Amino acid sequence: MSRQAHPCAHGRLRGDSMFYSLRTLIAGLIFVNFFCPAYAEDGVTDTRILIGQTVGLTGTIAGPVKEMNEGANAYLASVNSRGGVNGRRIELLTLDDKFDAKLAAANAELLVKKERVFALFQNRGTPLTEAITPILAANKIPLIAPSTGAMVFHAPVNPLLFNVRAKYQDEVRKGVEHFATIGSSSIGLLHVDDSFGTDGLAGFVSAMNERNMIPAIVASFPRTKPDYEVTANAIVKANPNALIIVSSSAHTIAIIKAIRAKGSLVQIMTLSNNSSQSFVQELGPAGTGVIVSQITPAPNSVTTGLGKEFMALAKANNATVSYAAMEGFVAAKVLVEGLKRAGRNLTREGFVRALESIQKFDMGGLMVSYAPTDHTGSEFVEMTMISKDGRFIR
Numbered sequence: 001m002s003r004q005a006h007p008c009a010h011g012r013l014r015g016d017s018m019f020y021s022l023r024t025l026i027a028g029l030i031f032v033n034f035f036c037p038a039y040a041e042d043g044v045t046d047t048r049i050l051i052g053q054t055v056g057l058t059g060t061i062a063g064p065v066k067e068m069n070e071g072a073n074a075y076l077a078s079v080n081s082r083g084g085v086n087g088r089r090i091e092l093l094t095l096d097d098k099f100d101a102k103l104a105a106a107n108a109e110l111l112v113k114k115e116r117v118f119a120l121f122q123n124r125g126t127p128l129t130e131a132i133t134p135i136l137a138a139n140k141i142p143l144i145a146p147s148t149g150a151m152v153f154h155a156p157v158n159p160l161l162f163n164v165r166a167k168y169q170d171e172v173r174k175g176v177e178h179f180a181t182i183g184s185s186s187i188g189l190l191h192v193d194d195s196f197g198t199d200g201l202a203g204f205v206s207a208m209n210e211r212n213m214i215p216a217i218v219a220s221f222p223r224t225k226p227d228y229e230v231t232a233n234a235i236v237k238a239n240p241n242a243l244i245i246v247s248s249s250a251h252t253i254a255i256i257k258a259i260r261a262k263g264s265l266v267q268i269m270t271l272s273n274n275s276s277q278s279f280v281q282e283l284g285p286a287g288t289g290v291i292v293s294q295i296t297p298a299p300n301s302v303t304t305g306l307g308k309e310f311m312a313l314a315k316a317n318n319a320t321v322s323y324a325a326m327e328g329f330v331a332a333k334v335l336v337e338g339l340k341r342a343g344r345n346l347t348r349e350g351f352v353r354a355l356e357s358i359q360k361f362d363m364g365g366l367m368v369s370y371a372p373t374d375h376t377g378s379e380f381v382e383m384t385m386i387s388k389d390g391r392f393i394r
Contacts, residue, residue: 041347043118048089049339049346051121052111054132055147056099060250063278065124068147069094070319071310071328072122075336078313085339086346093117097128099248104128108135119144119351122331125248126150126196136160142352144338145331145377147273149295150199157375162338162355164331164368164377168196168271169203171293172244174381175269176207178291179242184267188217188240190231190255192247200246200271216240226251232258235266242267249279253286260286269293272381275323280390287386292323294382297365298394299326305364306330323384323392333363334377 043050056065073092080089093115097104104123111117112135120136123129124147133153136143142160146153149168153161172189179187189204191197197220208215217238221231232255235243243259243266245252252270259266269291280287299314299321301307310329314321334355339346341354356375361368368377384392 041118042112042116044088044346046088048091049085050115050117051090051092051119051335052108052115052117053092053094053121053123054097054104054107054111054128055094055122055124056128057094057096059099060248061099061124063282064249064273064276064324067276067278067320067322067324068122068124068328070317071314071325071330072332073328074310074313074317074319074325075329075332077317079336085336086344088346090336090339092121097123099125099128101125101127101131105131105135108132112139112141117141118346118348119335121145121335122147122328124148126152126199127194129153130195133158133161140348142348142355144335144355147327147331148196149272150196151202152195152199154376157373159372159375160352162334162370162375162377164334165272165295165327166379166381167203167376168199168246169206170379170381171271171295172200172203172246173207174293174383175244175291176204176211176213178383179267179269180211180213184241185213186216186239186241187213188215188219188235188238188243188266190217190219190221190235190243190245190247192223192226192251193220194223196248197246200244204244204246221247221251221255223251226254228254228258231255232262232264235259236262236264239264240266242269244268245270249274249276249282253279253283256283256290257286267291269383272323272327275327275384275392277320277322277324280386280392283386287390288388290386292384292386292392294323294384294392295378295380296323296326296330297380297382298384298392299323301365306366307364309364330363330366330378334358334361334368337361 095107120143122145126148129146145164272295338355342351
């Protein structure tokens with residue numbers, strides 16, 4: 001006679017089997033979480049944080065970009081040499097957008113969706129930043145320190161975009177104030193015909209209206225295929241005492257040279273996007289006396305903590321000592337400060353909150369502050385002049 005199991009035995013055995021299976025599953029999950037930490041956030045592993053950048057490595061802004069990236073990489077190299085941020089090295093993956101807005105957007109898409117970077121960092125140019133902005137919202141990815149001071153990126157506040165440099169309109173306002181203070185009653189504006197130029201125009205009109213001043217000339221030229229001869233003729237004919245130029249470096253250089261070739265001695269000012277040493281070198285003798293507004297303290301300053309730190313790391317990493325390089329350096333410091341505050345359990349949401357917690361962060365001569373309703377960063381603006389020997393003097 002066959003032996004039949006007790007009616008409850010099968011249930012007991014199955015229950016035991018389920019118990020042991022559940023215990024094994026839990027133990028396995030504990031092992032995986034303890035020994036093999038999984039980071040759900042893109043661009044974050046146990047040993048690195050991958051940051052993406054699309055910027056004009058070639059094209060009309062290649063010179064300033066090279067210096068800007070040298071400054072940023074000098075600081076990141078220093079951080080990585082000390083073990084990185086919370087035990088992770090920072091890796092910067094840079095793609096060339098040739099200063100083309102469509103390519104910048106395509107690069108940003110590739111960095112986010114294929115390379116799966118944690119955040120985007122310091123692209124350059126107003127139209128290019130506008131092209132990238134929709135990608136931020138679509139992928140909930142932050143952009144730190146775009147190299148543009150356009151008002152559109154300050155108001156209304158984009159919750160995923162963190163400015164570091166001051167606004168272009170503040171730089172233009174400072175220029176008008178300077179010229180008015182020294183008695184120039186005839187001030188003109190020349191701007192590139194794109195969103196960067198129109199932003200500068202808005203600042204110029206506002207500053208002139210505040211002083212009840214009428215512009216000597218307001219002129220624009222196309223971003224692509226400009227006629228420098230025609231532009232220079234228009235400026236010389238208007239004969240202003242002072243002229244503010246809002247344009248990228250290559251165009252600004254060509255226009256200043258064309259104006260000087262016609263014998264005009266008009267006092268010229270341009271903005272901080274033209275603060276690179278390459279700008280000064282390419283401008284040559286035509287640059288003597290040109291005023292350039294700056295959005296960081298002097299890179300060779302021995303009186304500020306920021307200047308001393310930059311000089312030391314620039315020397316250690318063979319970086320150019322220039323305002324453009326200092327901008328990159330400062331941007332990298334803000335990026336790292338946000339990552340530090342976000343902690344070891346790094347997420348994009350936590351990173352954004354960490355950046356918004358930065359209040360009066362003094363880098364040693366430059367103050368940066370954020371809040372959920374304010375992503376401006378710094379408001380630092382000062383004036384410099386190009387000397388005969390090609391130096392920026394204050």
